[in-house]
Amino acid sequence: MPETPDPVDAQNRTIADDDAGFVARCRRGETEAFSVLVGRHQKKMLNIAFRMIGDYDEACDVLQEAFLSAYRAIGKFRGDARFSTWLCGIVLNHSRSHMAQKLARSRRESGSLDDPVKSKDGGFLKEPCSQEGSIVERLEKRELEAKVQECIGFLDGEQREVLVLRDIQGFSYEEIGDLLKLPEGTVKSRLFRARNTLKDLLSRVIGDLR
Amino acid sequence: MTCNEIENRLPAFLENLLSPEERKSITGHLASCPRCSRALAELKKAEELLHGLGEVEPPPFFEQRIMSRVREEAGQKQGILRRLFYPLHIKVPVQALATLVIALLAFHVYQQGDPEMKRMAPLPIPLTEQGKGQVTAESPKTLAAPSAVTPVKRAPAGDLPEKNRQRFAAPPFKNGGKEERIADSRAPIREENPAAANHPAPSMAVKEKDVPPAGEEALSRAQDRAGKQDADKALDTLPPEQKRKERTADTGAAAEESRKTISAPVPSRMAAAAIRRSAMDLTIQVRDTDAAIREIEARLGQVNALISERQHRREGEFLKAEIAAQNVAAFLEQLEAIGRVHLETSPPVVPDGNVTISIKIVSHP
Numbered sequence: 001m002p003e004t005p006d007p008v009d010a011q012n013r014t015i016a017d018d019d020a021g022f023v024a025r026c027r028r029g030e031t032e033a034f035s036v037l038v039g040r041h042q043k044k045m046l047n048i049a050f051r052m053i054g055d056y057d058e059a060c061d062v063l064q065e066a067f068l069s070a071y072r073a074i075g076k077f078r079g080d081a082r083f084s085t086w087l088c089g090i091v092l093n094h095s096r097s098h099m100a101q102k103l104a105r106s107r108r109e110s111g112s113l114d115d116p117v118k119s120k121d122g123g124f125l126k127e128p129c130s131q132e133g134s135i136v137e138r139l140e141k142r143e144l145e146a147k148v149q150e151c152i153g154f155l156d157g158e159q160r161e162v163l164v165l166r167d168i169q170g171f172s173y174e175e176i177g178d179l180l181k182l183p184e185g186t187v188k189s190r191l192f193r194a195r196n197t198l199k200d201l202l203s204r205v206i207g208d209l210r
Numbered sequence: 211m212t213c214n215e216i217e218n219r220l221p222a223f224l225e226n227l228l229s230p231e232e233r234k235s236i237t238g239h240l241a242s243c244p245r246c247s248r249a250l251a252e253l254k255k256a257e258e259l260l261h262g263l264g265e266v267e268p269p270p271f272f273e274q275r276i277m278s279r280v281r282e283e284a285g286q287k288q289g290i291l292r293r294l295f296y297p298l299h300i301k302v303p304v305q306a307l308a309t310l311v312i313a314l315l316a317f318h319v320y321q322q323g324d325p326e327m328k329r330m331a332p333l334p335i336p337l338t339e340q341g342k343g344q345v346t347a348e349s350p351k352t353l354a355a356p357s358a359v360t361p362v363k364r365a366p367a368g369d370l371p372e373k374n375r376q377r378f379a380a381p382p383f384k385n386g387g388k389e390e391r392i393a394d395s396r397a398p399i400r401e402e403n404p405a406a407a408n409h410p411a412p413s414m415a416v417k418e419k420d421v422p423p424a425g426e427e428a429l430s431r432a433q434d435r436a437g438k439q440d441a442d443k444a445l446d447t448l449p450p451e452q453k454r455k456e457r458t459a460d461t462g463a464a465a466e467e468s469r470k471t472i473s474a475p476v477p478s479r480m481a482a483a484a485i486r487r488s489a490m491d492l493t494i495q496v497r498d499t500d501a502a503i504r505e506i507e508a509r510l511g512q513v514n515a516l517i518s519e520r521q522h523r524r525e526g527e528f529l530k531a532e533i534a535a536q537n538v539a540a541f542l543e544q545l546e547a548i549g550r551v552h553l554e555t556s557p558p559v560v561p562d563g564n565v566t567i568s569i570k571i572v573s574h575p
Contacts, residue, residue, distance in 0.1 A: 031284045035277045042268045042276070050266050060269055067276045068283060148259050167260040192221035199249070199256040 019083035026074045034071055041084055042067075044169065045091045051164040052095040053102075054153040059095075066094040081178055088165075089179050096157060144206070151201035159194035166191050211235060217249045224253065489566040490538070491554035494545055495574035499527050502548055502571050509544045513537040518566075526572035532564045541567075550574065 017023075019040065025033035045066065050059035070090050077086055152160060161180065165171040166187075173184045180187065216239050222228050223236050240247050496502035503520075510517060510531050519530035533541060545551045549571075 029284075031277075031281055034280055035273060038273050038276050038280075042273055043265065046268050046272075047265050051263075056266060059266075060272065064272075064276050064279060068279055071280045071283060144259070145263055148263060163260070167257060168263055188222070188227070192218070195221045195253060195256065196218065198260070199252045202256050202259065203252055 017082045023077060023083050038067055041087055045087060048088060048164060048169055049091050049095050051152060051168050052160060053098055054149050062094045062098045066091045085175060085179055092161060099157060147205050151198055151205055154201050155194055155197055158190060159197060162187055162191040163194040213243060213246050216246050220250050220253050491568045493552045493554060493570045493572060494549040495572055496549035499571050499573050503527050505548050509541060513541050526570055529569040531567050533567055535563050535565050538565055
């Protein structure tokens with residue numbers, strides 16, 4: 001089996017990929033080399049999955065399946081991109097599938113996603129949080145993050161992807177374009193729409209953002 | 211530009227991706243529009259919130275969980291491959307050894323098979339002829355060495371000695387095979403050593419010792435062949451054209467003879483061969499057919515033959531008689547005294563039993 005060549009970017013410049021050696025070993029059938037790749041990328045991939053799905057446990061399950069898929073398909077990895085980018089694509093695909101299944105399930109079971117955001121006890125999640133000490137602050141922060149995550153979850157899949165990749169994971173427009181097979185302009189316009197939508201959602205959920 | 215249009219461009223405005231004109235226009239609008247200014251502030255805050263989102267940590271032993279699944283997957287994949295292509299462990303040496311043995315055996319059979327088949331195919335099959343004696347036939351090899359011709363042998367049923375088995379192998383039954391045998395039989399007859407013809411071959415003597423009951427018959431056969439040799443010599447004095455005809459007839463007769471002397475592995479063929487052998491046709495040319503018939507009948511009576519049929523045909527008189535096999539030779543000698551005898555078929559080779567002789571008596575002034 002040939003060694004995985006160093007990936008090249010859009011300008012045909014060779015991109016150094018620290019994972020190339022381990023990928024090559026995996027392609028030769030060395031299962032243990034894959035554990036290095038899992039160790040290196042599990043956190044980032046879990047965060048992507050979590051921000052896409054919005055549920056930690058589900059994200060873990062999805063990521064596990066994504067890593068398995070990556071292991072099965074590592075022979076097909078052509079090395080024309082970084083392994084992390086290729087892996088991220090797999091995680092996004094699995095996340096999309098999971099979300100589609102979840103959406104279909106929720107549509108069968110309950111009402112529309114256009115319904116106003118409600119808490120579990122039925123009240124609207126608009127009331128401000130109390131601020132009492134550091135624990136309260138941490139709780140507030142966690143609550144705020146949960147709300148932000150909830151708002152991210154209300155974005156449509158395409159907008160969510162670019163928002164998560166750019167604003168949370170810090171991918172470059174070029175990387176996102178490679179990953180989603182989109183022109184950079186499309187990525188930007190999609191991202192700007194996502195930001196405006198999220199701002200509106202957050203202002204509805206949290207209140208005055210200023 | 212309306213507020214909605216400006217609001218849609220605010221993210222690009224924040225990233226400095228707009229043209230200077232657009233940027234200047236928006237900046238001017240923001241200064242005078244509280245709604246758009248608020249939208250810009252909210253957008254900045256939203257980005258801050260996004261950037262401030264903490265990272266989640268993988269659960270404990272998450273990597274191990276993934277790797278256990280991966281190893282399981284790898285084991286299954288390897289297991290399938292192993293089952294299909296790499297049956298390792300203890301099986302490999304056993305299978306490899308078995309394969310090697312089979313390969314060597316196949317090679318050996320291939321190497322040895324051809325001559326073995328040649329030798330084995332015409333294995334003598336004991337032929338019971340009219341309930342007496344084991345009749346086997348000459349193999350093509352035997353025909354190629356006429357000095358060793360001993361077509362009739364009596365031996366313990368199904369238990370021939372190896373040398374006899376090789377000599378008296380059943381011939382092939384295909385036409386091609388017969389032609390080949392005819393071709394084979396020609397040359398030796400012509401090239402036969404006169405000395406060997408005058409004196410039965412030494413191997414014959416050995417055979418007589420080996421198989422005493424067939425000794426007499428073998429001797430008579432050898433003499434018969436010697437007679438043929440003489441005929442061959444006589445042919446040398448004939449013109450080439452006539453000689454060829456004679457030779458053809460002779461060798462044809464020889465081929466016919468050899469065909470008759472063979473035993474067939476198939477019972478029906480064996481029976482047919484037996485029937486052929488127990489009959490002989492001959493033509494006798496005489497000056498006076500009526501006198502000859504009387505003479506022949508008298509001679510038949512002397513050898514205790516039973517005349518079964520007598521016919522008068524256009525071409526001559528026809529007589530059919532049953533005669534004891536051992537008396538055939540004596541009878542033929544007596545016939546020679548009556549007229550010129552021409553054997554349509556050679557004398558039967560059965561040592562015992564009766565032979566049906568068909569005699570055609572033709573007038574020859």
